Each structure stands twice: as structure tokens, then as C-alpha cells.
């Protein structure tokens with residue numbers, strides 16, 4: 532079954548729709564989104580206040596974006612508003628207990644940031660280009676609790692670990708500033724569902 536209408540919120544390079552071909556592909560970002568192929572509807576949007584009408588999307592994807600957003604609750608409420616009743620939210624984060632938390636050593640991962648504290652890293656440029664932005668180090672439950680408060684019913688959670696055997700065989704020659712490890716989760720994902728009875732009437736949504 533193909534998914535009908537998907538929003539990639541904070542799309543960056545727009546890679547998602549190389550992997551996924553929904554019948555309606557929408558993408559937005561603070562920076563002008565790239566045109567990777569015909570038919571993708573792109574706009575510049577701040578995800579904390581989007582111009583889409585309420586109840587537009589079957590799926591809202593937010594991949595590696597929410598760590599950059601100060602108004603986390605506003606973004607999660609906006610995702611909920613623009614999702615259809617019964618629609619889904621898929622969130623990916625660099626795992627808060629991996630991102631800038633420490634460094635990889637030969638036999639493990641040494642933590643050198645206080646994981647109990649929420650912290651901000653200012654004047655950060657993504658890939659040296661988009662910025663300056665602030666990176667918000669939040670504990671995982673902050674994301675879950677804000678999503679619940681925004682009205683999402685959380686249905687799935689996944690902590691993703693690098694399979695180092697696979698990595699050494701197929702990807703070790705890729706250049707990355709971050710050393711990989713299989714000892715701590717690199718990414719974390721969660722999925723939320725908007726109740727069928729949830730019909731939002733609030734919010735900006737003035738564009739078609």
C-alpha cells in the first residue's frame with residue numbers, strides 16, 4: 532500500500548524522497564529546499580509555525596531536526612495540526628546520549644558531558660553551511676513528553692546501533708568527523724499517531 536501524502540519537515544538535502552515515493556511528496560526547511568525531481572512540493576517554512584492547512588498530511592517525517600529547535604512543543608503541536616486524523620509522525624534524532632556526549636575509544640565510549648542536564652551548544656553550523664544554530668541537548672523523555680502533550684499517541688520506539696561488522700566491511704572508508712561505535716545508540720526513532728477523532732481547528736495554515 533503506498534502512502535498518500537507525506538511531509539518531510541526540515542528536509543535538508545531532501546534525500547527522503549529518493550527512498551520513498553508517496554503519491555504526494557511535500558518538503559520544507561528554513562533554507563530553500565532543493566528540487567531533486569519533478570512533483571515534489573517545496574516551500575520555506577519554520578516548522579514551529581507552518582503555512583499548511585490543518586489536516587493535510589498522512590505522515591509527517593522529522594528527521595534529525597528537533598534537536599535544532601528551541602520551541603520543541605510548538606513544532607510538535609504544528610506537526611499534530613497539519614497531520615490528518617489517523618495520521619502519523621515519524622521522528623528521528625541523533626541519540627541524545629551519543630550526540631556531543633563523549634568520544635569513542637577502542638573498547639567503548641567515554642561520556643564527558645553531564646547527561647542529567649539539558650544544555651545548549653550555540654553558534655553551530657550544520658555541514659558548515661546552515662546556521663548559526665543552537666543544538667539543544669535534551670533528555671529523551673523531554674521529546675516523548677512534549678509529543679504526548681502535543682496530542683500524539685506514541686506507538687513505536689527504536690534505538691539504532693551501528694552494526695560495526697557491517698560498517699567495517701561496507702562503510703569504513705566514508706569520511707566522517709564522528710568515529711562510529713556499536714556500544715551506544717547513534718540514532719533514536721519514535722512514531723506517533725493522531726487520533727481519528729482529533730480534528731484541529733487552531734493554527735496558522737493559510738496556504739493551499
Ligand SMILES: C[S@@+](CC[C@H](N)C(=O)[O-])C[C@H]1O[C@@H](n2cnc3c(N)ncnc32)[C@H](O)[C@@H]1O
Pocket residue numbers: 540541542543544545546559560561562576577578579593594595596599600657661
Ligand atoms: C541535520 S539537518 C537534517 C536534514 C534531513 N532531514 C536529514 O535527515 O538529513 C537539519 C535540518 O533542519 C532544518 N531546520 C532547523 N530548524 C528548523 C526550523 N525551525 N524549521 C524548518 N527547518 C529547520 C535545517 O535547516 C536543516 O536543514
